[in-house]
Amino acid sequence: MNNALLLGPIFFPLGGAALGILLVRNRTYQQMLGLLVGVLAWLCSIAILLANLNGDILTYNLGGWVPPYGIVLVADLLTSLFAVMATTVMAAGILYMLGCRDKSVAVPAFMPLFLCMGAGLNGALYTGDIFTMFVFIELMVIASVILVAISDNRLGLEAAIKYLFISAMGTLFLLTGIAALYASFGTLNMADIARLLASGNRPVLSQAAAVMLMCAFLLKSAVFPFHFWQPDFHTAAPTPVHAVLSSVVVKVGIYGLIRITTLMFTDETPLIHSLLLVLGVIGIFFGSLGALRTYDAKRLLAYSTFGQIGFILVGIGWGAPATLAAALIYAVNHSFIKSALLMITGVIASRTMTKTSRLSEIGGVGKSMGFTSGLYLIGGLALAGVPPLNGFISKVTLVQGGIETQQWLTLGLVVGAGTLTLLYMTRTWQLIFKQEPDEKVQIKPYGDSILAPTLLIGVCIMLGLFASPLINLALRTVDQIGDPSRYIRAVLGG
Amino acid sequence: MNTLFAIATGIMFGMGIFQLLRRDLIKSAMGFYILFTAINFLFLAVGAYDGIIAPYVNASNQMNEQSSDPLVQALILTAIVISFGSYALLLGLIAVSSHRFRTIDSDNLDRLKG
Numbered sequence: 001m002n003n004a005l006l007l008g009p010i011f012f013p014l015g016g017a018a019l020g021i022l023l024v025r026n027r028t029y030q031q032m033l034g035l036l037v038g039v040l041a042w043l044c045s046i047a048i049l050l051a052n053l054n055g056d057i058l059t060y061n062l063g064g065w066v067p068p069y070g071i072v073l074v075a076d077l078l079t080s081l082f083a084v085m086a087t088t089v090m091a092a093g094i095l096y097m098l099g100c101r102d103k104s105v106a107v108p109a110f111m112p113l114f115l116c117m118g119a120g121l122n123g124a125l126y127t128g129d130i131f132t133m134f135v136f137i138e139l140m141v142i143a144s145v146i147l148v149a150i151s152d153n154r155l156g157l158e159a160a161i162k163y164l165f166i167s168a169m170g171t172l173f174l175l176t177g178i179a180a181l182y183a184s185f186g187t188l189n190m191a192d193i194a195r196l197l198a199s200g201n202r203p204v205l206s207q208a209a210a211v212m213l214m215c216a217f218l219l220k221s222a223v224f225p226f227h228f229w230q231p232d233f234h235t236a237a238p239t240p241v242h243a244v245l246s247s248v249v250v251k252v253g254i255y256g257l258i259r260i261t262t263l264m265f266t267d268e269t270p271l272i273h274s275l276l277l278v279l280g281v282i283g284i285f286f287g288s289l290g291a292l293r294t295y296d297a298k299r300l301l302a303y304s305t306f307g308q309i310g311f312i313l314v315g316i317g318w319g320a321p322a323t324l325a326a327a328l329i330y331a332v333n334h335s336f337i338k339s340a341l342l343m344i345t346g347v348i349a350s351r352t353m354t355k356t357s358r359l360s361e362i363g364g365v366g367k368s369m370g371f372t373s374g375l376y377l378i379g380g381l382a383l384a385g386v387p388p389l390n391g392f393i394s395k396v397t398l399v400q401g402g403i404e405t406q407q408w409l410t411l412g413l414v415v416g417a418g419t420l421t422l423l424y425m426t427r428t429w430q431l432i433f434k435q436e437p438d439e440k441v442q443i444k445p446y447g448d449s450i451l452a453p454t455l456l457i458g459v460c461i462m463l464g465l466f467a468s469p470l471i472n473l474a475l476r477t478v479d480q481i482g483d484p485s486r487y488i489r490a491v492l493g494g
Numbered sequence: 495m496n497t498l499f500a501i502a503t504g505i506m507f508g509m510g511i512f513q514l515l516r517r518d519l520i521k522s523a524m525g526f527y528i529l530f531t532a533i534n535f536l537f538l539a540v541g542a543y544d545g546i547i548a549p550y551v552n553a554s555n556q557m558n559e560q561s562s563d564p565l566v567q568a569l570i571l572t573a574i575v576i577s578f579g580s581y582a583l584l585l586g587l588i589a590v591s592s593h594r595f596r597t598i599d600s601d602n603l604d605r606l607k608g
Contacts, residue, residue: 131569138576142583149587157594158603161519161587168526168580175533175573182566183540232606 006060006073008044013119017112024108034111038091045087049080057490068189074128077477086248090118093240099449117143159236166229170219177212191491210265221253234302239346247339262481277317283310288420297357323401325474330394340456341379350447364437373433380425390463499539506532530577541566
């Protein structure tokens with residue numbers, strides 16, 4: 001079964017990047033091309049999701065080679081859910097870039113690199129071959145490192161060097177895991193590995209591979225022992241890049257974790273789950289407390305991402321189908337809320353003279369910006385989980401799942417830490433929008449466009465008011481990935 | 495042969511990790527590259543069980559029994575390209591940072607804090 005639709009989300013951005021390099025002399029055309037390509041990728045991913053809803057798992061054999069020999073692109077509901085989330089935020093990021101006044105956005109290579117990052121992100125989600133996943137993750141990492149290195153913030157360079165070293169360690173783990181898997185099974189196709197693992201053939205080396213892959217994915221998601229790079233790297237990034245990095249790029253690791261626990265290493269899953277539970281709870285507390293004591297509005301949101309990833313890990317760690325569905329809902333909702341909040345913070349920062357987002361310097365900058373203030377408040381309340389916004393839906397489904405699985409200790413910790421979110425978001429909102437501005441502070445009359453965050457906040461409100469489609473989708477996804485044999489049959493046939 | 499591979503890979507990993515942990519960023523970047531070469535060794539070792547000749551089909555369209563595994567060599571090629579690109583990028587970043595921050599000591603690159 002070859003479905004050429006699967007090529008869209010990967011090759012539209014890649015082609016757009018190549019064409020964009022040819023159009024360096026004309027920035028308007030380049031930006032229009034970027035927007036067109038972003039929207040096309042978004043439409044493709046939605047079309048794939050709709051095709052998935054009919055119950056099919058779509059595959060595309062690249063170059064006509066039959067799996068497990070060739071590289072195969074696979075889209076089941078889990079992939080499609082994450083890809084729709086990723087392409088939506090990517091398209092919003094490109095839209096933000098059109099109205100962005102940063103110097104770095106005017107660099108000719110900015111748009112092609114941004115599209116490369118998107119192609120890497122989508123490719124890592126859609127591929128059914130673990131080595132191709134490594135290639136796409138590297139494409140994403142290298143593009144994002146360059147984007148952060150050319151940031152307006154001079155310290156972006158320092159952050160880029162740090163991240164390149166750290167991500168090299170992640171790559172090292174991933175490659176060692178892939179080598180161990182290849183030594184054990186002689187194949188790199190995830191479905192084929194899953195088939196061989198399910199047939200009871202379990203060499204010791206395959207368990208080492210599970211550990212290695214887990215380390216790599218935890219590092220990509222910035223989970224507790226590997227988290228230290230994340231606030232540095234994300235704070236220094238240009239706003240549109242930060243919005244994508246902090247919301248969807250960190251979800252690649254989550255996707256990988258869900259994929260290896262549900263498809264490949266199903267026997268080791270209870271052990272992995274208990275580990276994820278501990279790491280998740282630590283992440284929630286570290287992230288929330290870090291956000292409370294930090295000095296910079298963008299850094300605060302980066303720490304908050306660290307905490308919110310913890311909630312998702314707890315959802316996966318509880319291990320029941322309902323809690324896994326809650327984790328998926330949480331991941332999707334968090335992406336939209338966090339990217340919107342980051343873009344709004346970028347809009348505020350663009351109104352200051354030095355384009356800083358230090359809390360000591362942006363106090364009161366938003367005093368006269370009523371609409372932006374409202375958007376930030378809605379986003380903050382959504383992040384904290386106040387009804388009727390989408391953050392409330394994700395928190396409620398998570399707590400319901402926790403009650404069903406009767407994990408009272410972790411449930412109490414999670415609910416308690418959830419209130420910290422409300423604390424740091426309202427505190428920042430008051431500081432930026434309610435305080436009288438300092439007399440020395442000069443505010444520019446113009447700044448970045450507010451269009452993209454407005455649309456994303458609109459999505460957040462819609463997902464809060466009409467939550468049942470997303471909840472049903474997540475439940476169907478969990479139902480589908482709960483039976484790995486369907487994935488294996490779709491890829492390998494028979 | 496396998497013992498030799500195992501020892502060589504182990505030595506490469508050790509050298510790479512030692513270099514990577516140095517304070518000098520350029521030495522550290524060299525460690526980065528040595529580690530990737532060590533990974534390539536590991537891949538080669540994985541596919542090198544009984545192959546001693548190049549994997550071509552012979553006149554009767556059959557694979558020779560002693561041909562080596564071609565897939566790992568394709569993987570290594572890809573990994574070399576990627577690691578070489580990352581290494582070049584890393585050295586470029588270090589060169590710019592030596593101008594901008596006047597240091598290549600990783601202990602002095604600590605302005606992002608909090």
